[in-house]
Amino acid sequence: MTYLLIILGICCFLCLYRIARGPTAADRAVATDILGILVVGFCGFFSLKAKQDWYMNIALIWALLGFIGAITLAKYLEGKHFDE
Amino acid sequence: MNEIGMVLLIIGVAFDLLGCIGIVRLPDVYNRLQASTKSVTLGTWLILLGVFFISGGFTAMGIKALICIFFIVLASPTAAHALARGAHISGVKLWEKSVCDKYEEDKSK
Amino acid sequence: MKMSKFVLFVILFLLWLLLTWTFNYQDVTIGLILSLFIAILMGDIFTEHPGKFKDIKRYLWMIAYIPYFFWYCILANFDVAYRVLHPKMPIKPGIVKVKTNLKSDAGRTFLANSITLTPGTLSVDITDEGYLYVHWINVKTIDIEEASKEIVAKFEYFLKHIYE
Structure with a gap:
C-alpha cells in the first residue's frame, strides 16, 4: 500500500508541473481541479491505513469544495460576476 | 473481500497515473481536460470502491465512500464542462492541427 | 408545492441516516429536526414536478x-x-x-x-x-x-x- 501512495504522490507532482509550466490560466485551473480529485483518493488511502472513518468526512467535504472552486475559477475565466 | 479491494486500489491508481501523464503530454487545454477528467474520475471511483470492500462492506466508512462516489459522479463532469466553456470564452485557441471549430463560427455570428 | 417539500424532507433525512449510520435516538432526532427545518425553508425551489418522484x-x-x-x-x-x-x-x-x-x-x-x-x-x-x-x-x-x-x-x- 505504501508503493501505491508513492505513485499517487508522483501523480500530484505531474499536476504541479502543469500548474507551474501551463502557458495559459485555463491550464492551471484544469490542473488545480484534477489535484482536488486526487486528494479525495489520498483521503481514502489514509482512512484505510489509520483505520479511522473520519478521513472519509474530509474526502466528502473536499469533493464538494473542489467542485465549487472549479466553478468559481470557470466564472473568473469567463469574466463574469459569480451570480450570473 | 480484502483481495478484491486491493486489486481495485491498484487499478484505480494506475488510471490516476494515466490521467496525469495525459495532462503533461497532450497539446492543448481541451485535450488535457478530456484525458484527465475521464481517467482521474474513474480512478478515484475505483479507489473509493476499494475502500468500501476493504473496510468490510456496509460500515460507517464504506457508506461514506459510496456517498463520495455519488458526489464525484455529479461534480466532476460538471466542473469539466464549466472549465471548458470558461476557457473558450476567455479566448484560448484550439491546437493548430484541429479539424474544425463550430463553436467559434457560431459565436462570431 | 407541499409535495415538493415532502420529497426534499425524505431525501435529506435518508442522506442524514446514511452519513451518521448509527441508529441511536439522539442522532435520529437531530436529523429529523434539521431536515424538517431545511425542507420548510428551501422546499419550494427544489423541484417543479414532484409527481414524477412517484x-x-x-x-x-x-x-x-x-x-x-x-x-x-x-x-x-x-x-x-x-x-x-x-x-x-x-x-x-x-x-x-x-x-x-x-x-x-x-x-x-x-x-x-x-x-x-x-x-x-x-x-x-x-x-x-x-x-x-x-x-x-x-x-x-x-x-x-x-x-x-x-x-x-x-x-x-x-x-x-x-x-x-
Missing part, C-alpha cells in the same frame, strides 16, 4: 442505465490510455455541433455529463434550442445529423425513459 418505472430504467454507462466509461478510459501512451499521439481534435431531442433540464444535464465521461467527447456548451457543442478528440464527421447519431443516440433512448 413513478416506479423510472427508477428501474435508472438501475438499467448504470451498468450501460459504466461499460462506456471503462471503454473511454482504455481509449484515453491508447491515445496517451502511443508515442505519436493519434489525435485529431475539433469542436462539432450535435442536436438533442430531450426537453427537460435534468435530462439535458445528465446527457451532458454522460457525454463528458464517454469515449473521446467533452461537452462545451448548450443552447436553448437543444444544440450541444462537443469537443471530439477524434473527429469522424462534421455533419450535425451524423455526429448526433454517433454521439447522442446511444444515451438518448435511456434518458428519454428516465426523465420524460
Whole structure:
C-alpha cells in the first residue's frame, strides 16, 4: 500500500508541473481541479491505513469544495460576476 | 473481500497515473481536460470502491465512500464542462492541427 | 408545492441516516429536526414536478442505465490510455455541433455529463434550442445529423425513459 501512495504522490507532482509550466490560466485551473480529485483518493488511502472513518468526512467535504472552486475559477475565466 | 479491494486500489491508481501523464503530454487545454477528467474520475471511483470492500462492506466508512462516489459522479463532469466553456470564452485557441471549430463560427455570428 | 417539500424532507433525512449510520435516538432526532427545518425553508425551489418522484418505472430504467454507462466509461478510459501512451499521439481534435431531442433540464444535464465521461467527447456548451457543442478528440464527421447519431443516440433512448 505504501508503493501505491508513492505513485499517487508522483501523480500530484505531474499536476504541479502543469500548474507551474501551463502557458495559459485555463491550464492551471484544469490542473488545480484534477489535484482536488486526487486528494479525495489520498483521503481514502489514509482512512484505510489509520483505520479511522473520519478521513472519509474530509474526502466528502473536499469533493464538494473542489467542485465549487472549479466553478468559481470557470466564472473568473469567463469574466463574469459569480451570480450570473 | 480484502483481495478484491486491493486489486481495485491498484487499478484505480494506475488510471490516476494515466490521467496525469495525459495532462503533461497532450497539446492543448481541451485535450488535457478530456484525458484527465475521464481517467482521474474513474480512478478515484475505483479507489473509493476499494475502500468500501476493504473496510468490510456496509460500515460507517464504506457508506461514506459510496456517498463520495455519488458526489464525484455529479461534480466532476460538471466542473469539466464549466472549465471548458470558461476557457473558450476567455479566448484560448484550439491546437493548430484541429479539424474544425463550430463553436467559434457560431459565436462570431 | 407541499409535495415538493415532502420529497426534499425524505431525501435529506435518508442522506442524514446514511452519513451518521448509527441508529441511536439522539442522532435520529437531530436529523429529523434539521431536515424538517431545511425542507420548510428551501422546499419550494427544489423541484417543479414532484409527481414524477412517484413513478416506479423510472427508477428501474435508472438501475438499467448504470451498468450501460459504466461499460462506456471503462471503454473511454482504455481509449484515453491508447491515445496517451502511443508515442505519436493519434489525435485529431475539433469542436462539432450535435442536436438533442430531450426537453427537460435534468435530462439535458445528465446527457451532458454522460457525454463528458464517454469515449473521446467533452461537452462545451448548450443552447436553448437543444444544440450541444462537443469537443471530439477524434473527429469522424462534421455533419450535425451524423455526429448526433454517433454521439447522442446511444444515451438518448435511456434518458428519454428516465426523465420524460
